[in-house]
Amino acid sequence: MHQESKAPSGPRYSPIRIRATWDGTGSVEDASRALGFSRAKGYDLIRRGEFPCRVLRIGRTTRVVTASLLRVLESGGPEYNGTHADRDTS
Secondary structure (H helix, E strand, O other): OOOOOOOOOOOOOOHHHHHHOOOOEEEEEHHHHOOOOOOOOOOOHHHHOOOOOEEEOOOEEEEEEHHHHHHHHHHOOOOOOOOOOOOOOO
């Protein structure tokens, strides 16, 4: 007997699959792969406040907001975390 999979078929990091299988947040590694760069590059961008979508730091854990990642993937434009924008440059 054949069982149907509940996860949609297609690329692992497509917006449709992410929407269907991720919770409210995802790992930095998975979000980085979805955006087309490595885990190390993702963490580097987070440290510089330039990760293209919203990031949450919960204790020692860093998570990427799924809704923000989907907006970035669908629009093609960044939705910066904004940590550098809040700094006083004077």
